[in-house]
Amino acid sequence: MPDETIYQSMKNKGVSRRDFLKLSGLFAMALGFTKAPPFEESGLPTSLEFSPKVAEPIVRAMETKPRLPVIWLEFQDCTGCSEALTRSNSPTLSSLVLNTLTIEYHETLSAAAGFQVEEAKQQAMKKYAGQYILVVEGSIPVGEEALYCVIGGRTGEEILKEAAAGAAAIIAVGNCSSFGGLPKAKPNPTNAKGVWEIITDKPIINISGCPAIPEAITGVIAHYALFGTLPELDGLHRPKTFYGVTVHDRCLRRPFYEAGKFALSFDDEGAKKGYCLYKLGCKGPTTYNSCATIKWDAGLSFPIQSGHPCLGCSEPNFWDGGGFYQGQSAPLERPEVTAVGAAVAAGVVLGAGMAVANSNQKKAAEALKGGSK
Amino acid sequence: MNTQTMLELARGPIFYGALLFFIAGMLYRLVTVISLGWNKDLAKPRGDKATGVVKSFLRGGIIFPFFPREKAAYARNPIVYIAGGLFHLSLFIVVILGAAHMLVWKSLIGFGWPTLPLPIVDWMAAVGIIAMVALIVNRMVHPVMKLLTGVAEVLNWLFVFLPMITGYMMTHHMFLPYENLFVLHMMSINVLLVWIPLSRISHFMFYFFSRTIHGVEWGKRNAMP
Numbered sequence: 001m002p003d004e005t006i007y008q009s010m011k012n013k014g015v016s017r018r019d020f021l022k023l024s025g026l027f028a029m030a031l032g033f034t035k036a037p038p039f040e041e042s043g044l045p046t047s048l049e050f051s052p053k054v055a056e057p058i059v060r061a062m063e064t065k066p067r068l069p070v071i072w073l074e075f076q077d078c079t080g081c082s083e084a085l086t087r088s089n090s091p092t093l094s095s096l097v098l099n100t101l102t103i104e105y106h107e108t109l110s111a112a113a114g115f116q117v118e119e120a121k122q123q124a125m126k127k128y129a130g131q132y133i134l135v136v137e138g139s140i141p142v143g144e145e146a147l148y149c150v151i152g153g154r155t156g157e158e159i160l161k162e163a164a165a166g167a168a169a170i171i172a173v174g175n176c177s178s179f180g181g182l183p184k185a186k187p188n189p190t191n192a193k194g195v196w197e198i199i200t201d202k203p204i205i206n207i208s209g210c211p212a213i214p215e216a217i218t219g220v221i222a223h224y225a226l227f228g229t230l231p232e233l234d235g236l237h238r239p240k241t242f243y244g245v246t247v248h249d250r251c252l253r254r255p256f257y258e259a260g261k262f263a264l265s266f267d268d269e270g271a272k273k274g275y276c277l278y279k280l281g282c283k284g285p286t287t288y289n290s291c292a293t294i295k296w297d298a299g300l301s302f303p304i305q306s307g308h309p310c311l312g313c314s315e316p317n318f319w320d321g322g323g324f325y326q327g328q329s330a331p332l333e334r335p336e337v338t339a340v341g342a343a344v345a346a347g348v349v350l351g352a353g354m355a356v357a358n359s360n361q362k363k364a365a366e367a368l369k370g371g372s373k
Numbered sequence: 374m375n376t377q378t379m380l381e382l383a384r385g386p387i388f389y390g391a392l393l394f395f396i397a398g399m400l401y402r403l404v405t406v407i408s409l410g411w412n413k414d415l416a417k418p419r420g421d422k423a424t425g426v427v428k429s430f431l432r433g434g435i436i437f438p439f440f441p442r443e444k445a446a447y448a449r450n451p452i453v454y455i456a457g458g459l460f461h462l463s464l465f466i467v468v469i470l471g472a473a474h475m476l477v478w479k480s481l482i483g484f485g486w487p488t489l490p491l492p493i494v495d496w497m498a499a500v501g502i503i504a505m506v507a508l509i510v511n512r513m514v515h516p517v518m519k520l521l522t523g524v525a526e527v528l529n530w531l532f533v534f535l536p537m538i539t540g541y542m543m544t545h546h547m548f549l550p551y552e553n554l555f556v557l558h559m560m561s562i563n564v565l566l567v568w569i570p571l572s573r574i575s576h577f578m579f580y581f582f583s584r585t586i587h588g589v590e591w592g593k594r595n596a597m598p
């Protein structure tokens with residue numbers, strides 16, 4: 001029941017005050033708090049200096065804020081983002097989001113199925129109209145191709161628009177729902193789109209990534225639950241806390257990049273020594289995400305640490321952004337031999353034509369000179 | 374349009390088009406120049422033409438003012454001499470031996486080569502940029518150069534300078550986000566690629582012709598010891 005406060009509901013579930021305070025601290029850390037933004041409507045202090053008390057506003061918010069209903073829709077996706085979330089490295093955070101914040105509807109996690117769950121969703125949408133957070137996973141085919149994604153006899157486009165109408169805010173989780181992801185890769189057979197290309201009248205946050213980093217998902221949902229506002233976003237609607245700097249900026253292989261030491265294949269001496277993966281196609285320099293700092297699986301590792309170049313999965317159109325193993329500076333397309341041939345031929349023909357014209361002109365001029373003598 | 378889309382265009386179709394224009398344009402220039410023809414020898418050459426060519430190229434390589442013969446050229450305009458030389462050296466190091474640029478060549482011609490560490494390339498880029506600034510200032514204040522400077526010369530300078538400065542800003546994350554600078558860098562390259570065949574920057578190709586022709590003439594006249 002979203003009417004009780006977050007703290008109450010946790011208490012009812014047997015969470016001790018001590019654990020509650022610990023969790024608040026964890027939140028403060030996950031949200032990157034050293035200073036709280038001005039949350040006027042939350043009645044909290046508008047700024048706070050860095051101190052051990054940094055968790056205080058979180059504690060106060062959790063004690064006073066009602067639970068937040070969440071409706072989670074899936075369209076053209078692989079459920080990888082949900083998978084990542086349920087395997088989040090901060091289980092307390094994800095359990096908070098999954099259990100305490102009331103996920104009213106989730107295609108994969110809901111126990112009920114069929115028309116019953118559809119019914120439950122309709123009820124939730126009615127009951128919490130204007131209050132719930134809509135989380136979207138997967139891209140949405142639109143227009144005539146909308147038929148490529150049909151759930152319960154209705155197109156994804158229709159379902160999204162209906163659910164978006166009553167949402168307080170929309171969180172697009174993963175690259176597919178943010179920017180179209182894999183389904184949108186050329187030639188985009190299903191005419192897939194990201195949420196923000198379809199819904200334009202609601203606040204939308206993109207938590208891109210393939211999958212999205214679970215801490216970023218929970219962090220943003222928690223932020224909204226606690227403060228009733230969206231975190232600060234970048235130009236692509238991604239929360240700056242998690243997408244403020246590039247992977248390259250925080251990469252553990254960066255010193256090798258600077259020193260010009262590169263792995264040239266996946267099993268050469270450089271790869272074994274942990275050299276930079278730029279020449280193996282790393283997209284870290286243009287990819288904004290916190291893989292290099294939060295990492296995956298309880299901070300164990302992330303692709304670059306394990307020896308694989310960054311694919312740039314939190315950026316729009318990363319599937320079409322050049323070969324995964326081709327250096328990032330390389331042009332996207334290499335001209336076809338035929339195109340080069342055509343260019344060469346055009347140059348030669350035009351040149352020869354010009355040459356003939358020139359020589360004719362010269363001859364004519366000489367003839368004229370000869371004639372006038 | 375977001376930065377990623379712009380970047381895709383700048384690295385994709387626009388670059389593609391610019392490169393093809395460059396190839397066609399250079400071929401056009403090449404054919405027209407070659408078709409100007411070669412004067413027949415009306416008299417028996419006094420010396421060996423081939424030796425003349427070899428010497429001409431060797432002399433082209435001796436670019437240091439401590440060789441007495443170069444001293445005069447150096448003394449006439451030391452700024453052009455030093456800054457021009459450093460600019461070309463910088464260009465070679467950055468464009469051929471910089472890791473990012475080598476990958477461009479690799480993707481186009483299919484093979485790569487070892488590259489220099491970033492700090493070295495970076496310093497050379499800075500040297501190149503300073504040289505370019507010195508050259509344009511010299512152009513603007515030198516009484517003779519001023520007379521020789523028209524719109525085309527300024528554009529030559531600008532279209533070469535833009536890729537250099539945007540590339541430098543890009544490696545140092547100056548003023549704008551990396552991707553935006555990447556777009557600017559690629560677009561300035563695309564402009565340059567189109568401009569080269571239309572301008573005197575095409576001398577990178579014709580240099581070898583003029584050296585050869587001079588060598589032949591010197592050889593014929595036996596004018597070069």
Ligand code: SF4
Nearest residue numbers: 248251276277282284
């Ligand atoms: S591995 Fe990638 S992200 Fe890391 S330093 Fe090299 S290029 Fe940058």
